[in-house]
Amino acid sequence: MDGDFETANYKDVMCLKYCFMHIVKQKLHEIVMEWNQHTRRSTGDSLGGIPNVLCGHPKLQGRADHKTMVEQQDIDDVITLCMTPKQRGVDEVEREDLDNLVQDQFIIPCSIETANDLYIQLRLLF
Incomplete structure (x- = not known):
């Protein structure tokens, strides 16, 4: 292993998602919160x-409310198409396998540095 990430290598991608997905989700949530406020x-x-007031309560701004009724099936279809990514970015079986590899040493990375360290450790195991 030369240490370079390979997009064509399934294990590289799986390990990367496993290590960094929590941080990516956290940062995206922060961006959404800042933007909407x-x-x-x-x-x-x-x-x-x-934005939250403009979209959620347009009448407070003296604007028309353009919300329309939709069918429950349409909502269900959108939810199915736009499902939240898998927890930790990998399938449940893969997550369990990776959890077992890191065993008691596993801590959800809270920084890029700790995620990178975990990624390097997992890559060395493969």
Whole structure:
């Protein structure tokens, strides 16, 4: 093993997802929260305000509410198509296998450095 990540190597991809998915999800959640709570300026025909308020409560801004009713089947279809990624980014069986490899030493990485260290350890096992 030369230490380089290979996108064509299934074990590389699986280990990478296993080690970094928690951090990626956490950072994406932070970005969404910041975006939805920031104040945007009015520009041209674009409204200013806080995105959560503009979308969730348009009448507070004196705007029309353009929400429409949808069928439950449409909601179910969207949920199926846009399901949340697997916990830790890998299938349950793969996650169990990786959990067993790291055994009692496993701690969900909370930084890029700890995720990288775990990734390197797992790659050395393969």
